[in-house]
Amino acid sequence: MAEERRRYDVIVVGAGAAGLVAAEALGRNGYSVLVCEARSRVGGRLVSHQIAPGAAGPGAVDLGGTWFWDHEGFVEAITDQLGVETFPQHLAGDALYESAPAGVQRLQGNPVDVPARRFAHGAGGMVSALAGRLPEGVLRLDEPVRSVEILPDGVVRVQSRTLTADADQVILALPPALAVEQIRFTPALPADLVLAAASTAVWMGSMVKAVALFDQARWRRAGLSGSAISHAGPFREFHDHSGPGGSPAALFGFAPSAGLAGVPLDEIGEVFVHQLSRIFGTHAAEPSEVRVVDWSREQYTAPQTVHPYARTDLYGADVFQLPVFGRLHWASTEVSPAFPGHIEGAVRAGFAAARRVSETPAPAAAPSR
Ligand SMILES: Cc1cc2nc3c(=O)[nH]c(=O)nc-3n(C[C@H](O)[C@H](O)[C@H](O)COP(=O)(O)OP(=O)(O)OC[C@H]3O[C@@H](n4cnc5c(N)ncnc54)[C@H](O)[C@@H]3O)c2cc1C
Known part of the structure; x- marks a missing residue:
């Protein structure tokens, strides 16, 4: 049976650190929010393997991002707020x-x-704690978003695997190169934006971690x-x-x-x-x-077609700071002008997107192309 179509203030695409931060901040400020996450877990590039008590454990090891550094104040503030325990990277000894x-x-x-x-409980523990702040029903897993359409009345319609939902605004909290590869936008995104997005490298998207x-x-x-x-x-x-x-x-x-x-x-x-x-x-x-x-x-991290000139100099570019058609807001570590690539960049991008949503007037009509 088809699900009832709901209307939200904001739909967030992606439940990595950036998407979770944006959703939590908006929810706290009274916005109705839906988060569509493609994977069956939250965290994106932050994922930990939990080790059962035994010879090596208990504990967690990180299969994606792991460190943050002293000057990264947003991550520090979030870990404090969430009550997430941290510890120093072991450095002593010779290399x-x-x-x-x-x-x-x-x-x-x-x-x-x-x-x-x-x-202390892995980067996955940190993002789980963040997701735990979202009210029941906000987060939908296994829902890869396939299309984002701006309707004639200015409402944005988002379709994922099983959901069709409407919103005033949408936050694209996934790497820009992945967004333009995976999501069909109507009207089509401007060609220069598509080129910039497609050529923006996914940070650590071409690495093996063992x-x-x-x-x-x-x-x-x-x-x-x-x-x-x-x-x-x-x-x-x-x-x-x-x-x-x-x-x-x-x-x-x-x-x-x-x-x-x-x-x-x-x-x-x-x-x-x-x-x-x-x-x-x-x-x-x-x-x-x-x-x-x-x-x-990883199909939900790295684009299948890696642009031959995947660039890091586009990180934090102006083109990603502007709302697209006045409705769509970018948020992933790649779009952050400060600390792009890092967890810190993702957290900042999440907060920045939430702020832009709050500064954007409600839609009145469809954008002109
Ligand atoms: C191996 C590795 C090591 C790293 N080490 C560090 C480190 O030590 N310190 C550090 O600061 N940073 C590190 N990083 C980078 C850090 O992990 C990232 O900066 C951060 O996690 C990015 O968060 P994000 O929310 O911007 O993007 P992501 O984590 O990529 O989140 C995007 C989310 O969108 C989802 N998604 C994708 N497509 C769709 C779709 N169509 N519909 C719905 N959802 C979709 C994804 O599943 C994902 O959950 C590392 C990364 C890797 C891979």
Whole structure:
């Protein structure tokens, strides 16, 4: 049976950090809000693997974003408000450097990392806490938005997998390149905007992140920080990813997706462990668990057609600060003029979009093209 069509003040497309922040702020200020999220979970590029109590756990490891830094005041304020516990990234000990001709060298100290903080229950715990602030019924999972249409009376009609809903305004809280690939806009978006959106790189959308869990952080006992840089590859950088107090014990690595295209994820995990043991020693050859995400294969993160000149200089561009047709507002980390790419950028973009909604007069008629 068809669902009753409802009218909202605002529909938010995407329940990553930006979309959740925008929805929460608008809801708190009396707006009726619907959030359509394509995945069956919230958080987008923030997702954590929960570890059951056992050899390595309990705890959580991050398969997407993980750190925030001291000067990132919006993330700090949100974690304070939500009562989300944080802890410092482990830095102590020496770093390692791997190159193809010279093998592995030990560096004095850790020039690889800068001081940063992490979420004690994972970045996924932080976004779940944020989603928990939304009133019942606001968030709809498994609802990829497929079309956004401005009707002759100026109302915006949004269609997702099973829903058709109307709103005065819409927040596009997903990377612009993904929005123009996945959503059919009527009227069509201006050509220069489509080009800018399609050529705006998705931050970390072409990276593989792999995490290995261990019964203990033996590298720390050897005076190593867990940080390493490799010019031999395929993984290029490594960091300690253990939980607060070293438990669960974990290391993670980043590799460019392009070099691992077509390789099954379990094989990437094997390659990762092989490289870990090459760099950190044979004890790293036997993790209790390995998790791999190739973010370029995530249909709701990376566009299928990556623009050949995907650009980061368009981050925070003016074109993304203006409402489109006076009804549509951009909000993802890529559109934030400050800290684009970071969680901080996403949070700021969410607040900025909510503010723009509140500054925009209600629609009176359809826009002229
Ligand atoms: C491997 C990795 C490591 C990172 N490390 C860090 C770090 O340490 N520190 C840091 O600050 N940042 C880091 N980042 C970046 C950080 O994760 C992002 O800046 C932030 O999470 C982006 O949030 P967002 O809401 O802007 O976008 P997203 O998280 O991408 O949210 C967009 C949402 O829209 C949904 N969506 C997509 N298409 C549709 C559709 N058609 N309809 C409805 N919903 C849709 C998606 O499912 C998603 O939930 C990292 C990212 C990755 C991938």
